[in-house]
Structure formats: C-alpha cells, structure tokens
Amino acid sequence: MILAELTIFPTSEGVSVSRYVKEAVKALEETGLKCESGAMSTTIEAPDLKSIFDAVERAHEAIVKMGAKRIHIDLHVDHRLD
Template identity: 50%
Template sequence: MILLEVTYYPVGDGTSAAKYVKAAVNALKETGLNVIPGSMSTVIEGNTLDELFSAIEKGEEKIISMGIKRVETIIKIDHRLDSENSAEKKLREIS
C-alpha cells in the first residue's frame, strides 16, 4: 500500500480555506480510496501512484471549479515495499 499525504492551499479568497478543502476532501472520498482527513493535511491510501495522483487531481479540479484561480498542492509519499503500510498501522505503532 502507498500512503500519500496531500495539503491544498487555495490562493486568493481570504484567510479561510475550509470550504475549499472540505470540497476537495469530498472529491477524494468519491474516488473510493481510503481517505483520512486531518487538521492540516489529508492522507490517502492506494495501490498505485497513478490512482493516487488521479485522486489529488480531482481534489484540485474541485477547488478550481469553485472559482479559485490558484491552488498550491503539497504532497508527501510513503511507498514502503518491505512490510504492511497503512495509516492505521502507523498510528497503532505510536499509540
């Protein structure tokens, strides 16, 4: 499993991005991938980079469809091949 952490920064509509991020997270959930929203970023679990990049593109497209002219997107990828890799496993290990 590949973990991808994404943070969207819609630029140009004040200081609160909540409505745009909420819409992007909903678009991510529509992909059928496991989506774990957090207070500062969202984690998506997937099997391939293609499906993960497709998902984050859908999130960006949703924000742009709401009238935002610029979106900064930050991603971090954890692609581990030697053992199980999931957000749940990582959280169990630190709890």
C-alpha cells in the first residue's frame, strides 16, 4: 500500500485559488483511488506508485486546462512494504 500527500495549486492566479484546487481534487477523485481532502492537502491511497503519479498528472492537467501559467506541486510518498 502506498500513501501520498499532495498539495497542488497555481502560483500565477492571485490569492484566491480555491476553484483550481476544487478541479484538481475532482480529477483525483475520478481516478477511483481513495482520496481524503483536508485544509492543506489531499491524501491518496493506491496500490502502486504508477497510480499515484498518474493521479497527480490528472490533477495537474485539470489546473493547466483552466489556464494556470505556473503550478506548485508538493508530493510526499510513504511506501510501506511489510
């Protein structure tokens, strides 16, 4: 099992970025992975790294499609193998 904590938002669109974050979270949820959103990040649970990276890419694409010129991404991964 892999847990990832994702923070993603545009840095080029002013101080109010909630609509961008909302679309990114929607894209994450559409992957079918278990996602839990909080005030500062979204936790994603997946069976493998590829699923995590694909989900992050979908969230990124959602923000790009909205016209953002610069996007900040923080991704922390905990891959437990026991």
